Amino acid sequence: MAEVQDRKTIEDLPGVGASTAEKLRDAGYSSIEAIAVASPSELASSVADMSESTASKIIKAARELADIGGFETGDVVYERRKKVGKLTTGSSALDSLIGGGVETQSITELHGEFGSGKTQIVHQLCVNVQLPKEVGGLEGSAIVIDTENTFRPERITQMVEGLKIRYEDEYPDIPFDPKEYLKNIHVARAYNSNHQILLVDSASQLAESLRDSKPVKLLAIDSLTAHFRSEYVGRGTLADRQQRLNRHLHDLLRFASLFDAVVVVTNQVMARPDVFYGDPNKPIGGHVLAHTATYRLSLKKSKHNKRIARLIDSPSLPEGEVIFSVTEYGIAD
Ligand code: GTP
Numbered sequence: 001m002a003e004v005q006d007r008k009t010i011e012d013l014p015g016v017g018a019s020t021a022e023k024l025r026d027a028g029y030s031s032i033e034a035i036a037v038a039s040p041s042e043l044a045s046s047v048a049d050m051s052e053s054t055a056s057k058i059i060k061a062a063r064e065l066a067d068i069g070g071f072e073t074g075d076v077v078y079e080r081r082k083k084v085g086k087l088t089t090g091s092s093a094l095d096s097l098i099g100g101g102v103e104t105q106s107i108t109e110l111h112g113e114f115g116s117g118k119t120q121i122v123h124q125l126c127v128n129v130q131l132p133k134e135v136g137g138l139e140g141s142a143i144v145i146d147t148e149n150t151f152r153p154e155r156i157t158q159m160v161e162g163l164k165i166r167y168e169d170e171y172p173d174i175p176f177d178p179k180e181y182l183k184n185i186h187v188a189r190a191y192n193s194n195h196q197i198l199l200v201d202s203a204s205q206l207a208e209s210l211r212d213s214k215p216v217k218l219l220a221i222d223s224l225t226a227h228f229r230s231e232y233v234g235r236g237t238l239a240d241r242q243q244r245l246n247r248h249l250h251d252l253l254r255f256a257s258l259f260d261a262v263v264v265v266t267n268q269v270m271a272r273p274d275v276f277y278g279d280p281n282k283p284i285g286g287h288v289l290a291h292t293a294t295y296r297l298s299l300k301k302s303k304h305n306k307r308i309a310r311l312i313d314s315p316s317l318p319e320g321e322v323i324f325s326v327t328e329y330g331i332a333d
Pocket residue numbers: 112113114115116117118119120121155268305326327328329
């Protein structure tokens with residue numbers, strides 16, 4: 001509790017009064033940590049009426065207050081890594097493929113053809129994140145940035161009912177009221193890629209305001225790349241697209257570490273081998289995503305409700321394949 005009471009707000013920064021604080025928040029800098037990791041030019045260009053020299057003073061003060069920006073010794077890094085949370089997918093096979101569940105403080109990418117289960121996994125994580133830790137949850141709330149209008153509250157209800165059947169005998173104290181679960185899932189439609197990028201700022205503000213009640217432990221973007229892909233088709237501005245996607249991913253990574261949250265993004269595979277060279281089933285986003293996402297899962301349809309998941313490019317885990325199912329009650333083995 002002490003940690004909670006000691007939390008400083010951006011008004012604690014020298015030189016930041018109520019009006020500057022408001023401008024900072026409007027630009028998405030709602031915590032001292034968010035300011036501490038910004039660059040002076042980034043801050044000056046996104047906050048109204050702020051010069052670069054003011055920005056760099058504020059950033060310097062934020063770094064001191066937030067105690068970040070310096071080198072850390074290995075044992076400190078180790079301590080932080082020990083705090084990494086794991087969120088269950090609902091399938092123990094899938095969990096073990098990725099080292100025990102979806103990790104906080106990093107980005108996990110789900111890619112695969114239509115119907116491969118990306119959106120279903122996102123729904124399931126929105127439910128599971130609210131569960132107690134003893135059953136693989138993170139006791140938090142979820143934010144979904146929905147670019148394709150595929151979020152379905154009815155599906156959440158079915159999944160909560162599934163968990164109830166699975167757990168109610170063994171854990172009679174866990175509540176399974178679908179309405180309560182829906183209340184802890186914050187969904188925003190993103191209408192284009194610009195809007196999608198801006199929604200990450202809104203997500204940070206929301207997460208900041210929920211820190212002491214129901215902390216946001218999951219941010220999902222379904223789909224990360226659809227808007228980027230459709231807006232840039234045939235414009236010959238692939239480099240520009242990749243640059244914006246790269247910045248967007250870094251915003252997401254920052255969110256993951258600031259809030260010790262899981263970030264999950266979905267990505268379609270390209271079905272147009274004539275547009276780009278190489279593997280016709282390559283996920284969109286190319287190198288940018290390959291370098292930023294810590295875990296990349298490739299999903300494929302199999303017989304009936306079975307799906308195959310393969311882990312690719314993981315820094316610490318062996319590559320492998322597992323089978324899971326998409327059932328009436330959600331993701332299962
Ligand atoms: P795109 O977004 O189109 O690229 O696909 P996706 O990978 O997001 O696919 P999604 O997760 O939406 O998977 C859809 C599949 O999940 C369907 O084909 C069904 O097999 C399964 N599914 C979806 N809803 C239900 C449901 O209510 N009950 C059951 N049993 N299966 C469902």
